[in-house]
Amino acid sequence: MQIIDITIIGQGPAGLSAAIYTSRAGLDTLVLGCEPKVAGDYDIDNYFGFPEGIKGRELIQRGCEHASRFGAELRCERVLSIRQGDDDQSFKIKTDQNEYYTRAVILATGVSRVRPGIKNLTQYEGRGVSYCVSCDGFFFRNKKVVVLGEGLFAANQALELLEYNARVLICPQGKKVDIPDYYLQRLHESDISFVHKKIVRLDGDQVLQKIIFEDGSEQEVDGVFVAMGEASSLDFAYSLGLITHKMFVDVDHEQKTNVPGIFAAGDCVGTFLQISVAVGEGAVAGRSAINHVKQLKKEAAEAAKATFE
Numbered sequence: 001m002q003i004i005d006i007t008i009i010g011q012g013p014a015g016l017s018a019a020i021y022t023s024r025a026g027l028d029t030l031v032l033g034c035e036p037k038v039a040g041d042y043d044i045d046n047y048f049g050f051p052e053g054i055k056g057r058e059l060i061q062r063g064c065e066h067a068s069r070f071g072a073e074l075r076c077e078r079v080l081s082i083r084q085g086d087d088d089q090s091f092k093i094k095t096d097q098n099e100y101y102t103r104a105v106i107l108a109t110g111v112s113r114v115r116p117g118i119k120n121l122t123q124y125e126g127r128g129v130s131y132c133v134s135c136d137g138f139f140f141r142n143k144k145v146v147v148l149g150e151g152l153f154a155a156n157q158a159l160e161l162l163e164y165n166a167r168v169l170i171c172p173q174g175k176k177v178d179i180p181d182y183y184l185q186r187l188h189e190s191d192i193s194f195v196h197k198k199i200v201r202l203d204g205d206q207v208l209q210k211i212i213f214e215d216g217s218e219q220e221v222d223g224v225f226v227a228m229g230e231a232s233s234l235d236f237a238y239s240l241g242l243i244t245h246k247m248f249v250d251v252d253h254e255q256k257t258n259v260p261g262i263f264a265a266g267d268c269v270g271t272f273l274q275i276s277v278a279v280g281e282g283a284v285a286g287r288s289a290i291n292h293v294k295q296l297k298k299e300a301a302e303a304a305k306a307t308f309e
């Protein structure tokens with residue numbers, strides 16, 4: 001099994017900056033993610049070294065070329081889940097196209113959490129509303145649950161819920177379904193169907209018991225899993241057990257999270273949502289990840305040497 005040294009989730013300023021450092025240090029570096037929002041026709045007027053301004057698209061393009069020049073591999077793949085590997089020293093990453101094992105992960109996903117627009121959703125958090133199937137799916141064994149979301153992330157969460165024998169519906173909350181055909185086929189074969197009415201309110205005494213749709217109709221359910229848009233660093237934080245504050249991942253001054261081997265940088269840590277800050281934090285996260293991986297390799301080499309002596 002091939003283990004990648006460092007996998008970076010995000011091709012924005014934070015992820016690309018980290019990739020420049022990690023690949024330049026000679027570690028194999030995989031960068032997952034697609035064009036960030038800022039890579040459009042926007043004038044960036046406050047980034048160091050560009051007194052005449054630069055278009056967001058060009059800045060990101062240059063960042064991609066810079067990281068690639070040192071050997072980082074950039075792939076436009078959407079990460080669906082990150083789990084601790086079997087050996088406690090690696091992580092397993094599942095994307096819409098592949099599975100990878102890696103020694104360290106740098107989260108640089110920006111902030112993209114899409115809200116489902118249900119007024120009293122937070123009132124039922126921990127009482128039927130959840131954001132993480134791998135954390136809470138167990139509590140919904142043989143129960144009826146709705147996954148909120150329109151994309152691959154929601155489809156993946158819905159399929160994962162089948163491991164708990166749950167009866168699953170997907171509600172895109174008025175958004176256009178954006179799930180590839182092969183996944184739609186899997187949903188169909190697994191008896192997971194869509195409900196296309198929008199949920200406006202939740203109801204239940206102490207715990208969630210029913211959902212109320214915009215046309216006033218109701219449906220009894222035991223659980224609601226929120227998986228709108230793309231999986232964000234917050235979703236990965238739930239399944240990895242990372243400490244968070246509000247919608248951001250907690251890190252120390254070296255961009256380390258509370259889980260060894262997981263680092264975070266840029267908008268997803270919520271310091272000051274600017275390109276210059278994301279680039280700086282990416283560099284620090286890159287250096288910390290380099291140190292982490294070098295230490296793991298050193299320990300492995302020492303252990304191997306000890307067995308031969």
Ligand SMILES: Cc1cc2nc3c(=O)[nH]c(=O)nc-3n(C[C@H](O)[C@H](O)[C@H](O)COP(=O)(O)OP(=O)(O)OC[C@H]3O[C@@H](n4cnc5c(N)ncnc54)[C@H](O)[C@@H]3O)c2cc1C
Pocket residue numbers: 009010011012013014015032033034035036037038042043044045046047077078079080108109110111112230231232233265266267268272273274275276278
């Ligand atoms: C329109 C616009 C204009 C802006 N103008 C300025 C400006 O003038 N000056 C300035 O300093 N800042 C500006 N900003 C803010 C700046 O863009 C952000 O602070 C910066 O891009 C944050 O960088 P990041 O790398 O943390 O995240 P992002 O740039 O948001 O990049 C996130 C990356 O993560 C990837 N990703 C997310 N989820 C997943 C997943 N599940 N799987 C795989 N990949 C994933 C995305 O595809 C993307 O590549 C602007 C932002 C926008 C949207």
